[in-house]
Amino acid sequence: MVGPFVDGTAEPSIWDAGHRRTTIGLLTLVTLVAFEAMAVGTAMPSAVAELDGVAWYAWPFSAFLVTSVVGMVVGGEVGDRRSPRPGVLAGVLVFATGLLIAGIAQHMAVLILGRAVQGLGAGVVIVLLYVIAGQAYSSDLRPRLFGAFAAGWVLPALIGPLAAGLITTHVGWRGVFLFLLPLVGAGLVLLLTAGSDDAPARERADHPRSKAPYALLAGAGIAGLQYAAQRLDLASVALVVVGAAALAVGLRRLLPRGTVRARPGIPAVIASRGLLAGAFFGMDVLLPFVLTEQHGWSAATAGLPLTAGAVGWVVAAQLQGRRPDVPRQRVLRAGFLLLALGLAATATTAVPALGGWPAYLTWAVAGVGMGLGMPSVGVLLLDQSPEAERGANSAAFQISDVTASALCIGLSGVLVAGAADGTGELWPAVLAAVGVLSIPALLGARVAGRTVPPGQAAPAPATTLAAT
Incomplete structure (x- = not known):
């Protein structure tokens, strides 16, 4: 069993006074992003039926996927060039804006737009949470932190669909999006009031060109391949070729050399x-x-x-x-x-x-x-x-x-x-x-x-x- 430090001081923990608020803030945001991802599938049939958008059923999912890849790249660039916490603030605000747009949508196109905005914010947030984890926690605490992250991702899979089903049945599908807004705000407040950044803001002298266009290309390639898998007709062959090419070109610039x-x-x-x-x-x-x-x-x-x-x-x-x-x-x-x-x-x-x-x-x-x-x-x-x-x-x-x-x-x-x-x-x-x-x-x-x-x-x- 692990005990106290040899000098008699208390053992550091992700729940000690120096980490508690950061841990709660991180886990709150991780859980809410995961819950939204799990719950939206339950609410979507009711949403497309009300908005007369059955023919566009797959687009809210594809829009989220494409923009989340772009958000990941943008979040990575922000985390390497500047302090991550303002980036998390911006990402959460974008995510919350997407929830609001989707929750008040009166047309399928607006719902798709809301999902795209959500994906952009979620991509930024998830990457910057890793950057904050690298700054705020020592190497020996990270296994416990990522164990908690796993619970934050997986537990919504247990309750998300059921909770979303109850909300959709008794309140309506819009509640699945709108009820998350105050909870997102609470998680953000906890994270941003946990303390100042351990590292000052950075600006690279060379100002490398953003890779966001390649992220958009890769995201579009993934969406094209998914859509082709759903069609399974002659047109899907062309979609596979174009999607695979777009994905290959995008990933070549997004992943470190030697990843494959x-x-x-x-x-x-x-x-x-x-x-x-x-x-x-x-x-x-x-x-x-x-x-x-x-x-x-x-x-x-x-x-x-x-x-x-x-x-x-x-x-x-x-x-x-x-x-x-x-x-x-x-x-x-x-x-x-x-x-x-x-x-x-x-x-x-x-x-x-x-x-x-x-x-x-x-x-x-x-x-x-x-x-x-x-x-x-x-x-x-x-x-x-x-x-x-x-x-x-x-x-x-x-x-x-x-x-x-x-x-x-x-x-x-x-x-x-x-x-x-x-x-x-x-x-x-x-x-x-x-x-x-x-x-x-x-x-x-x-x-x-x-x-x-x-x-x-x-x-x-x-x-x-x-x-x-």
Whole structure:
């Protein structure tokens, strides 16, 4: 058990007097952004029905995705050039403006605009929260902080859809957007009153050109590929070609050189984030559909294995935070291996005789893998990023996540559409998806060893503790 410092002073914590307000502010904003992302899917059917925008159903999601990539790049540039807290203020205000626009929309075009504004603000905020985490917390506290971040992202998955459903039913879909406004303000006040920045504002002498246009190009490429996966007709072939080209050109300028090859150090860390997200979320969106169509589960029951995965994620994230002394690359490798195991075992949902019930356990195992892996890559990123590059690296980190998730989710959709024969026999799609999505999980287990440059030991905890 970890005890007090050898000099008798209290052990630092993310909840001590020097960090408490910052921690609460960070977690409040993370949770609210995550809740909005989880809840909007529940409210959207009612919104498009009222606004007569069924034909434009996918656009609010695509608009958020495209502008969030732009926001990530802008947030990274602000974090590297200036103090991050004013940037967070601007990002939250933009996000809140988007909530307001969407909440009062009387036309589908206005709702899409509101979602685009939300995405821009959310992208800025998420990246700058990482920059603040790098400034305000020492290396030995970051595993606990990212464990708390995991809870802030995953817990909305447990309550978000239900809460949004109740609000939509009893208040209306607009409440899903408007009720978040005062809570966003509260989180912002806590964060901005937590203390001054640990680092002064910076201005680079060379004033490098903004990469925001490339972010817009990459975001448009992702949206084009997603739309093509939904159409699956002749026109989708052209969309795939154009979208892939736009994405390739954009990512070439947005990700560190060597990311695709997982070059040791930061490139491998950023690649690992994408491999984790792609492998997990590619199956996460497919699993309820398979349980519903293959085994006849109700919509509510089919979502319960996802809850099991979320619980596994949160529990593992908290456990890894209690062992900051364990090298992060080892924890990351264990996470990838458990994710691969959970994916492989989820292939049992293809067996009609089992009725899909093993998914409760198998997806919990995959969630444990994510709970070990996601916080670990966050710690590795901040430990290896120079202060002047934390913003750019955090932006690339998030872009890797978004890109890989979108591509693997789209691929899962294509596999389902291509394998289903119209009779409800989806087992070929399940097996194909498990096989394809296991590749990034297994590849990640190999890449994990490259997340620390050769000859460089993993950073040791910053404090010397005495066992009790």
